[in-house]
Amino acid sequence: MTPFTVPVEGLTTDVHLPDGDGPFPAVLIRTPYDRRRHRAELRGWARRGFAALVQDVRGRHASPGQWHPYDNETADGAATARWIRRQPWSNGQLVAAGASYAAHCALTLALDAPTDARPDAVIAAVPALGPAETAREPSGVERLLARAGWWAAHGDRPDSDEDALDKALAADPGLLAHLPLTGLPERLGRSLPSWPGLWRHRAHGRLLSQAEQAGMPLLAVGGHHDHFAEDTVALWRRWGGPSARLLLGPWGHGLVAEPGADADPAHRVRLGELYTGWATRALTGELTPGHGGAVGLGGSTLWTTADTEGQPRTHPLRLLHGASFTADPERPVSSADLTVPTDGPPDRCLLVTPPLPRPLDLVGRVEVGLRAAADTPSADWALRLLALTPEGVAQRLAVGIVRREEPPGGQAEFTVGLGRLARRLPAGTRLRLEIAGHHFPAHARNPHTGGDPVTATRMVTSRREVDAGSVALRLPVLGSRPTPTDPVQEILR
Template identity: 75%
Template sequence: MTSYTTTVHGLATDVRLPDGAGPFPAVLVRTPYDRRRHRAELRGWTRRGFAALAQDVRGRHASPGRWRPYDGEAADGAATARWIRRRSWSDGRLVASGASYAAHCALALALEAPEDARPDAVIAAVPALGIADTAREPSGVERLLTRAGWWAAHGDRPDSEESALAKALAADPALLTHVPLLDLPRRLGRDLPSWPDVWARRERGRLIVLGARAAVPLLAVGGHRDHFAEDTADLWHRWGGPSARLLMGPWGHALTADADPAHRVDLGDLYARWAHAALAGRLAAGRSGAVALGGSPLWLTADTQGGPYAPALRLLHGAAFTADPEHPVRSDELTVPATGTPDRCLLVTPPLPRPLDLLGPAEARLRATADTPGADWAARLVAVTPDGHAERLAVGIVRRHEPPGHMAEFGVPLGRIARRLRAGTRLRLEVAGHHFPAHARNPHTGEDPVTATRLTASAREVHHAGLRLTALATRPQPTDPTEEILR
């Protein structure tokens, strides 16, 4: 194998070539997380017959310039794609690949670059689609913890300090409670001029809309525990190319790094086999894929359908509760206070008489009031096993604007669930006014949560809460994920 480092339009790029005369198809990974961390990945691609390249995006690590997250990636990617196709070792076919921000780079190249520079296939794993997509829920609620962590680690700097937020929280555990949130860079001791822009941009779904007009195959990979899970599934569902494949497992943002043995997948081998098939035109048209059913060893086809399931809910306490931003319900704790003034409405189902397979969308239905004109409604679904262990299944949060005291009926989407629950498990539904620090606190003053400097409590009343799930009525038919992806 041949490997070398070069600059492509000024950007530091590692190139690795297979043995042999070539020419070869190529794989391009553009990343802000240091191209050198991809050297093992490049070796894996070259062993499987691809020329492989990893590039530091502009302003990061060895690439000069100013780091402007989510800006300019299509243009820099296009220049690199054209450079690759002019090499003697290139056969002209190109796969754009990446995870998280690198997936954004791959998708921007495929969907926004000029036609002559676009790749022939795209692998997008846990895609961070854009600033607004990553910073806000579809309802507009701010994803505070992940964005504060990412910008503290990577924003407006040429390198990274992965533990920057953890160190700052160790020094000041109340760091994220200080207002206004726009002041966070000063409290971090960092110059972060792009931090206000994180919250100023509100346009979500731009790449998904463009994906509907895509003309190349897609492999979308995600995890049910990843904060971009819904974006991954939506990208696959709306992709307009000749074929789209989806692989979803019970994973977090690191994918199979935290997988149990039943759902481990050799992603490197699968990516290469899919890329060969995509470039050769061997993939069947349309959408297909595989979804892992957590809590079991099963993989199911991505189009497996369940039916409606509305379990009976019994109120434990908190039909009336106070959502106090000074004492918010925390996203990182599943312990439920048993005494004191209720800070949430708590409902529970009877124990399941038999195992239950949940596969599909979930929604909490509320009929409720708030005594403030602005209110967030967070719904968290938890499975409590017979031995008392609590496991979060799903979370959703919406922002409502109604006259104080107005009775409103609305749904809180909880996303898709893929989980087997054993007999004796209870489902616990918590309805609260905050889900902090995962999400910014609504100040209840009518001000923007990012710029607000004053917080006030909000009295809530839940008159009715229902739970709509999608369940499989019979034992599902298992499938092999590799077969589904390579179909």
């Protein structure tokens, strides 16, 4: 059947129906990223017997109204779901699907909407759980570069300019270093009234808490190199529906279209076929109850089951330099550059492990315990773990950052989580751990005055002392080689 476009509750929606008389189950994608990008995806769903719909959210592209990120999605999604179920071609069954912000739309429909509007199954890929989760680390540190890029591209405008921040940085490489950060819209040369309000969102976990009462199956999909990887895993773990599946590969935010350096051809997955196959089984009640799925082990050809988890093991570290260093906001450690300066005073504490005597399989959370002090009332501690291959190539493995507010000069003992790893490291690999005061521009610079990094107009240096002997790198090591599995079979089980 020829696709058609209709206003659904005033919002522009493309509909693609399968051949035949129906009625059909439906899949709904609500997106701020232009519904026209999903036309091939709609055809794929329709070929497999689904009525496929994609909608521009309120105020974006062809849909009228004002665009207020995260504000209208529950009500608009519920109205659309009810409209779908009233159509003669609908059999009443509905799958809510989406990636990134579109996954947020699917999740709010599943968890916030009235019961009669909720979908029967949810596909959430690289999910943006909410404004607080996207803008800040769990420790409260601001994710500056990612949010500046998103707001420059999509914020407070009906269309998108994906390269807006890159173009602005080309014209002014110091763009993100200007103070205060609330002045970014002026330097971009456009109105962004929602930008300051973004940083007032601090409460994490609302959707995760509601996920425990979910009443439908979930397929959560993510990448190890995606900044929402931990949120994806947490959503899967806490989902209370009859079944939950996790697919996690060595990919970035673009999933299979954005493989990491550690990805192998064996980690390629036909996501379209997998989504439709899973949705069919979810709607017919054929999925095995409980949590399951598959995780791809980067640096290998392996997939292993989603419940595979290594045991924490502490690895010895040797101090190279920087037990005392200076965190200078005017010369912050770069989040983009893996090289370490060899001249001038240290700007980070640097430690390394001996070469690995044998290959190491890591699956699970990485943590570092340490004892350290800062001479300022507020201090960020940014830790970066790299693999130094036997060939001498530095590869980023994990990053963690926390904000500490303590009496100046007093030593404190604390732990920094560096996220999750699913990686095989070959024999001869050395691990390099960096402890710094900044990770810029990925994260906003702490001004060290106790002031808010978003509104600060003054910054001071911070002298740091690390008790190198206290630093404990805890890695999630598998005691034996993981048993290989087929990711498609695990998802469809």
